[in-house]
Amino acid sequence: MRKPVDIMATDFRALEVLVRVYHLGSFTRAAEELDLNQSVVSYTIEKLRGVFDDPLFVREGRQLIPTPRCEEVVIAAGDLLAQFAGITAAGAFDPSSSTDTITIACNYYERALIIPHLVHAMRAEAPNIKIEIVDASYLGHDKLMRMEADLLIGPFVQLGAAFYSRTLYEDPYVCMMDPANPAAKGPLSLEQYLALEHVYITYGGNWKSRYMQVLEAQGHALSIAMRTPSPAGIRNLISGTELAVTVGARLSRHLGEGLFLTPCPVEAPVAIQMVWTARTHESAMHKWVRNHVVQTIRATA
Template sequence: MSRKKMASPCVSDPYQLDFRTLHLLTVVHREKSFSRAAEVLGLSQSVVSYGIEKLRHVFDDPLFVREGGKTVPTERCEAVARYANDLLAEFDAMKLQQAFDPSDITATLTIACNYYERSILIPAIVACLRQEAPRVQIEVIDASGSGHRRLIDGEADVLIGPYQRADAAFFEKTLIREHYVCLMDARHPLAKRSPTLEDYLDFEHVIITYGGLWISPYVRKIEGMGYRLNAPLRVPSPAGIDRIVAGSNLVATIPRRLAQIRDPSLAIVPCPVDAPLDVKMVWSVRKHHSLLMKWMRERIASAVAGLSL
């Protein structure tokens, strides 16, 4: 039996496009692969290729090119994918305005954050969303100092972290307020009492640099007072910080909640530098009015508020 060959698309009128084709584009863009997109969508790869070819004719752009063995979106594709994601989200929101049933939500929520949020907040957020909206897909991506750009580019729906930016293009909500503590080996000479500022300045510190993309509030406070910490060791992330201070005289200044999930044999003492850390949820103007995203932001805030912190 001969197979009927799929006709080559010649669509150039954008009004002939449908949501299915735009959704197909967003999946290929997210997966960076035609074959993986076909698996996600439950389609053949030829159907995926046919849909992308239609879009290529409409936008007069290749949309995806091969570079170094990888499928890479063009600049035009990035813009179209952002528009398609917003359009589909808004359409979902319009449907939800009539009958909002979280169990029917099939959208993808992308959260940009870093190590602290992934360790302390994300487990509760994921549990809450999956319980109320079991069909929702959640993707957690690294913010790495560029979280606001990820919001602008449509790579993330919300950004969670200690971010401060006065910009009319964003909204924000404080989720929790953190305070710093000192994490040290239990045999450290000051492990059993609260250090004074003089004691603190004499410590041998492990400074977390966050790749040079962010400076901790306590460091800014110390430097603003005209002091400089004695830091024989600098690391890019809090990951593994408990194993670094264990068995040494090194002291790490980290958020209290993060210290509490480290090695329980280590000592946690108050930090004499008062520099609170506000962990916020940030989102862009274009996501602000989406009923779907509003519901998800409310769930995120509720999940964090329900933590025993």
């Protein structure tokens, strides 16, 4: 029989230790960052193991692996710590004196079209704020839940009540090809589009672009000659060839210099979303960041 544990003896400091060990994957590094003795960190984790009736971390070789229960606790603890910080912090946020860090998850599209303008606008008001951009790939929502990112920007569908989201804009797809391509004469019919040899951008994972989803739902399949994880360098890939690539219209203006551009015959605009969680929902700083995202989109539309 499990020994009764006084859960009210668990404090925010203990939860902070747990969260730090989880993210750093090390008792030693967590102790260094928190300016604690490693024995204190070890004792705290051992105490929390009793509270949650779970080992929380197990060792596999030289790695410290969190258990599924640990991941659940860390997500909940992050929300609690953020809410408490919001209660105790001053109601107003002063960008001019802030040295806080904001972590944004996104992919190539957003890094090319949105992030540069956003960073310039934010740092004009908050010159000492720290900004970290991390790759979202197709795991953006997981990065939010694991507190590896504060904000997610991209064509990500909201998944469940744990997330807040706002549609920033919709971007129709266009097809890009070398001007010497025999198909580069005008608008493409669906039959002409399907007959092309395509470069398909996978965005580094299991992501499936919206136009591809619509094509498959209609029973069509593209002839894919090449797959690439990113649109970076795409112009050089298709120049001088009969290959074609499908990208968002805004991105085509960034990448398509010297190429023939025509609307994609698949009616499937991609919705660019801004997604966040309850952890940052009421934070004055994060409201300021989200407002800047919206203003940046309006200014660059």
